[in-house]
Amino acid sequence: MIQDDARAPVRSTELTRFRLAPNPGPMSLHGTNSYMIAAAGSDSVVVVDPGPLDEEHLRELSQFGAVELVLITHRHADHTAAAARFAELTGAPVRAADPAHCHGGEPLRGGEVLHAAGVEIRVLATPGHTSDSVCFHLPADGTYGAVLTGDTILGVGTTVLDYPDGTLADYLSSLDRLESLGPATVLPAHGPILPALDDIVRAYRDHRQDRLAQIRTALDELGPGAGVHEVADLVYAAVDPSVRPAAELSVAAQLDYLRSLPN
Incomplete structure (x- = not known):
């Protein structure tokens, strides 16, 4: 269990907490990471993904500057539910x-x-998890820079494609970017x-290719017209029931991708 003191803002890179x-x-695993971006000596901060509507959480996010x-x-709501309230509390645009x-x-x-808060933030359009997914590149954050990846790249496990809003073709292009x-x-x-990041992306891409191979094998067994539930029963047989809907979304996205490829 996560203790209360583990939720206190902590330094993650030179420019972020x-x-x-x-x-x-x-x-959401242990929860949503809400980030604060600011250069050393800045009187203001940028907040990324204020998260759920929790007043204590929002107060903590604003304690390091305006x-x-x-x-x-x-x-997704675990990133946006508090956005309107946070704008009301801080007067900051969202x-x-x-x-x-x-x-x-x-x-x-994308490309903006x-x-x-004294920081250059580059906006990268990275659709795939959702059609509106973006990442934020901080090129001056440490030796190689840093990227706030939202749900496009997770700290553990792999990303669900929220099909049909998110597609595998878009996601693979975003990984290349x-x-x-x-x-x-x-x-x-x-x-x-x-x-x-580049190593993580390659691992993600390999995982997607492995899943596509499993989907192809399932279609060979079930027939090319097999549905999402049948394929998921084979490919995600061991998945916990709590995440079965997410697994089926990923199967749907992968089936759509495979069936869009030229014969």
Whole structure:
């Protein structure tokens, strides 16, 4: 069990701290990591993914300076539920790729470069987990930079594709984009901080290819028209029932990808 003191904001890189939100669960693992970005000596901070609507959590996120900007990695509620309230508390604009999750700020654009709290933040469009997923690259954060990856890259396990909103074709393209950033530090929204983004991406890609091979084998056994439930029964037979719906989403995404390939 996570103790209360383990939720206190802690230093993650030269330019970031994070606080673990009190929302553990099968999909959120120990909870959502909400990040604070600021250069040394800055009087303001940028907050990424304020998380669930929890007043204590929001107070902790604003204790290191005036909140200048709030950024959202993607639309899921464990990242966005507190966004409107946090904007109300701090007066800071909230920006997300999806306009529905913007509060007083404009939608984010892939390739956009932001400057806030003394830090350069590059917005990377990384659809796949969801269509609106973005990552935030901090090129000056340490020797190789750092990337806040939301749910596109996790600290443990692999990412669910929220099909049909998220697709495998998009996700594989996003992995290529992230790999090009080299051995940057990975700052995921769930799980521990990881080194060497490029190595992690290659492991993720290998995992996806292994799953696709398993899906192909299942289709050979069941027939090319097999449905999601039948394939999941073979490929994800050992999965915990609490995450079976997520497994079926991934199967659906992989089937769609395979059936879109030229014969």
